[in-house]
Amino acid sequence: MTNLYPDDSYTLHTDAYQINMIQTYFQQGIANKHAVFEVFFRDMPFHNGYAVYAGLEHVVHYIQKLHFSQTDIDYLREAENYPEEFLTYLKNFKFTGSIRSAVEGELVYAHEPILQVEGPLADCQLVETAILNILNYQTLIATKAARIRSVAGNDALMEFGTRRAQEFDAAIWGTRAAYIGGFDATSNVRAGKLFGIPISGTHAHSLIQTYGDDYQAFKAYAETHHDCVFLVDTYDTLRSGVPNAIKVAQEMGDRINFQGVRIDSGDMAYLSKRVRQKLDEAGFPDAKIYASNDLDEKTIQSLKMQDAKIDVWGIGTKLITAFDQPALGAVYKMVAIADDEGQLKPTIKLSNNAEKVTTPGKKQVWRITKKTDGKTEGDYVSLVDEDPQNEEALYMFHPSYTYISKTVTDFNARPILQPIFADGKLVYKLPSLSAVRDRCRGALANLWPEYKRDLNPQKYPVDLSQKCWDQKMAIIKQIHSYVQKMPE
Ligand SMILES: Nc1ncnc2c1ncn2[C@@H]1O[C@H](COP(=O)(O)OP(=O)(O)OP(=O)(O)O)[C@@H](O)[C@H]1O
């Protein structure tokens, strides 16, 4: 049976190896050694040209509540038999690190830091797992939602995924991420209460099955609700569902707001056209046609090409589970660590796979836009002490194929990583969810269409500054010559 603790928290929502490492650092006297870690992902989700950053608000809640409760300590003692002095250290633990991050709704790209944690080594290590858990999921769902929005045009998009989501938290934070990416409403009532997302709902087939008849069911619903959308596919969409929906709408007249009908099966291109015709002929040209059933950006695009007469799209499974790409794959890597004199030194993780070699040093990401049209030229990843805003002309080159380069003039450089926590204190005012959603919409408007197309989008430039690149090469050389001296 599950143990339910009155003081349960998310502090133990971490991998055991983090606590094991913290124990080593503590017992070796280096738990407070200054360190910097950065989060980034290596591949664009869904082969998309951009990703929509989401999850920061949940990260903020998590960090604010971070402390080991008495039952956390009791559990660690019992499960792992940690030494008492280490448990006392954990009991007194307070997060004193600093976090800089992209803000929610911002567009982010592979191979650039999207969040940075700096501070005592132990603090940085403890939060890795939860931060990745949050950002990996929410950024994925916000991106999927934006892809769906990009094919839906101005049609209404409703999130219907809770019943298929990977449990409670995924449903709740997933629907919030979907809203950021451009959805309009959710069927999840708790998400409405928690986040202020508009809620929306029609009714299920069980209502019709309860009455055993479309007419009786629609009538009962209409007698008890003002706003009515009738689900018309339980027995036969064209012969029973739609005619009975029209009949009830006509009988009830102004006593209801007949918003439309929902189709949940069958050939939706064919059915929606026939349904539209019937609604129009009956004098309901404003009644909308809702569609649901395993939809995603591909089916919506196909239905639009078939000139389907669908106004509102209800999307569940394929959105909330990120059906075609279940993980973003963001990682959390150490980029700098203090030496014995307390000086922060860049550090690298090498790999035979060039893609997996990290970029050392504490960094900033600059979004470079042209002053003339506000359009994005690419991202420029610099060391933290560089400021491209002061440059007249910015030389940008591909970090692997360095001969691919351009010089940008007349540009603005905007720092993407913003201060969120400074020495453990929240220094960022969380924006409203609608402001976050607007930010996403605005960012997409400033992106060239070549990066937004669904199929084979252009690869968005994420370039390293010369200083950052030189430092990386120097460290790689240094390590190679050190390793070469070792016997095999
Ligand atoms: N005209 C169309 N063009 C492309 N895809 C469509 C079209 N009409 C429906 N679809 C999609 O085809 C799939 C049909 O799935 P499925 O066979 O499970 O549905 P169904 O048999 O109509 O309904 P159900 O089994 O849920 O009662 C769904 O993903 C649906 O969104």
Ligand SMILES: O=P(O)(O)OC[C@H]1O[C@H](OP(=O)(O)OP(=O)(O)O)[C@H](O)[C@@H]1O
């Ligand atoms: O297909 P999705 O994108 O996941 O959208 C959500 C689905 O959930 C409902 O079906 P379900 O069969 O669960 O219940 P129902 O009896 O109300 O149709 C709804 O009718 C949609 O088909």
Ligand SMILES: O=C(O)c1cccnc1
């Ligand atoms: O309101 C709806 O129509 C709805 C809600 C959740 C899942 N499917 C449909």
